Amino acid sequence: MRSSEHTDSDLWLQVQQDDGLAFKSLFERYWEKLYVYALNRLKSETDAQDVVQDVMINLWSRRATISIETSLAAYLHAAVQYEVLANVSKASKTAGRKQELEKTILPGFVSFLDPVQLKELQAIVEAEVARLPGKMQQVYRLRQEKDLSVKEISRLLDISEQTVRNQLNASYHKLRKHLREAMLTAIFIQHL
CATH class of the missing domain: 1.10.10.10 (Winged helix-like DNA-binding domain superfamily/Winged helix DNA-binding domain)
Structure with a gap:
């Protein structure tokens, strides 16, 4: 069975059993969606890439202990949103980016609520x-x-x-x- 035919649940179970190919399939399935979401909020390609990579690295490193109560898609989306918030918080402490955040990033984040x-x-x-x-x-x-x-x-x-x-x-x-x-x-x- 090709990886595109596996459900998220099937792939996640394989990932939890240390299957690197299953993880690669999930990574490829969600990378672009998560990246576009992060980019739309952060307005920085580098920051968006870093956020998604951090989420995916965390997913792999904590695969044995993560309990996903919702769908994998919802979990990943929430994890990226949280990382976007963390990134915005760090950036807001940088004096030069405070005005940029207030004008471009924060309105976009608040608009999802x-x-x-x-x-x-x-x-x-x-x-x-x-x-x-x-x-x-x-x-x-x-x-x-x-x-x-x-x-x-x-x-x-x-x-x-x-x-x-x-x-x-x-x-x-x-x-x-x-x-x-x-x-x-x-x-x-x-x-x-």
Whole structure:
């Protein structure tokens, strides 16, 4: 039987049994669709290639432990969406790309969510920010909502710049965990 005649489930079972040819078939079946999706959101061929390669490498390296509850197509699509988000998050920390992200990439990402999901995510973000400890929340809001620099926050709150950085890093870490779960839920619901 040719690989094009195998179902995704058949190929996935073979991949879980360390079948490299089955993995190659899945890779070839999904590479272009996933790449086009990532490219449309990231607007960079290199970044899109990296995202899809990371997802596929992760799929192979974790083949024995991954449990796919949906279809393989939905799983891969969600994994690429998550990697796109991670890529956007990393890029947003690069000062030169912040404006590019706001104008080109983020509207495209947000457009895949329906208004109810977007509102729910915004509510989750606000609830998680409100749960941060007092000083950490204050530092986070000054940085994100008022767009103040670390130096400006340090002066305003009369704390060291290192304390501001520590508070920001801790707040990002706490928020990232909860938002990752919310985003994956939104992505999976979108593709059921």
